[in-house]
Amino acid sequence: MGQKDLEGFFASFLTKAPLFQNKKVLQANYTPDSIMHRDDQIKQMAHVLSPSLRNEKPSNIFIYGKTGTGKTVCIRYTTKKILSLAEQTKVPVFMLYLNCKLKKVADTEYRVIAQLARELKKTIPATGLPTDEVYNIFYKAINEKEGIYIIILDEIDQLVKKVGDEILYNLTRINSELDNAQVTLVGISNDLVFADNLDPRVKSSLSEEYLVFPPYNALQIQDILRERATKAFKPSVLQPGVLEKCAALSAREHGDVRRAIELLRVAGEIAERKSAVKVNIEHLDEAEEKIEKDRVLELVETQPKQFQATLYAILNLCKKQKNEQISTGDVYEIYKHVCKQTGLIPLTQRRISDIIAELDMLGIIGTRVISKGRHGRTREITIAVPDQTIPKIYTILLEALDIKE
DNA sequence: CGAGATTCATGTGAAGTATACCTTTAGGCTTAA
C-alpha cells in the first residue's frame, strides 16, 4: 500500500459512518451497571459477603459454573458495590482478584502468592526468593493494613490441577497467622468435579458457602445481547435475526455469554471494515470463524519454541498420513528431525510427552491414551482445529521456527 | 476354547540437574573529615 493510499484509507475511515457508538460495551473487560438474569446469585453473594461491611469476616465461597455464565462479572460487580459502600462508611475492605489461568503469571504456587503480594504494592522478583519468604512478605503486606480482604481466585481448578492444593490449604489457614486483618477466599471454578479431589480440609474450608451458576438459555442470552447491543451500536444497525442467531449459536454450546458478546462485536467490526451499513447474518458467520481462528493463531504464536516445534511435527505427520492415528513415538521422531533442521536442542521424549499433554490442554490438539494391546500404549493424537486454519498455523510455525521450505 | 500370563510402547511419578535469578555479606575502593 503506497502512502497516498494510506492517507486515503485514513480519510475514508474517518468519513465513513461508524456502526458502533460505544464499542467498549462489547469488550471483554466491561462490567455492566446491571446484570440480567443473575439476581439470585448476586443476592446470595451479597448476602455472604455483607458481613465485611461490619468488619466481620465473611465465609469463604466456592463458585461453580461453566465459562461465560457470568461468574466473574457477578463477583466483580458485587465486590465493587461492597467496596464503594465500605469506602463511604469508612470500613476497611479490600479486594484482590487473580486469574490463575494466566500462564507465566499465576500458574505455580510461587507465582500466585507473588502476584497477590504485588497487588498489595510489593515488588517480588520472578524467581530467586524462597516460597516461604514470599508468603511472609504477603502476610506482612496484608497485616499492614487492618481490614477484611476478599481474595478472588478465578479458575482455581486450572491451578490445582497443575500444582496441587497446597496453596489453597495455606491460604485457608492464613487467618490464624494474622492479627490485624482477616481474609475471605472466593474460589471460582469451571470444573465441578475438581472439588472432589481436594484435600477434605481444604474442601470444607473453601466451600463454607457454595454457589452455582447455571448456563444461560437462548432467551436469556438474547436479553443480555439486546441490552448491550442497544448501547454499543447505532440504532437499527443490526439486521433482524442477527441477534437471535448470535444467541442461538452460543446457547447451543453451553450458554456462554462472553462468546456471544464477542461474536457480536467481531461481526460488527467485520461489517464496518466492509463498509456495510448494517450487520447481517453473513458477517456473523464470518465472525464465528474469525474468533476461533484468532484464538488458535494467537495461542500458537505465543507458545515457546519447543511447543511450536512439537506442534509442527504433529501437523506434518497429520498431513502425511491422513487417516492413520499418530502416536507419541512417531511425533518424537519427526520432532527430532525438526530440531536438526532448525538448530533447536532436542528435548527428551519424556518432556515431549508432557508438551503434547499441555497442547491438549490448550485445545489445539486432542489426545486420548489408548492401549494397543500387544503394541503397547500411546496417545492417539488428533488435530482439534478446523481444517481452514491449519495452513495459517503452518505459516506461523514456519516463520517462528525459521524453516525454509 | 477360555483363563491367565506375557508383551509392547509409552504413560507417569519421583528425584536429580542446569540455569537464571535473588539476597546477603565481605572486601575493596572512594571520599570527606
Next chain:
DNA sequence: AAGCCTAAAGGTATACTTCACATGAATCTCGTA
C-alpha cells in the same frame, strides 16, 4: 572512618532430564472339555 560499589557465596524456582515403575488390551500359552 564512613559510605558506596562489586563480586562471591549461598539459596530458590523452573524447565528439563534420568531413572524406574505402572498400564492395559492384543496376543500367546497351556490346561481342559
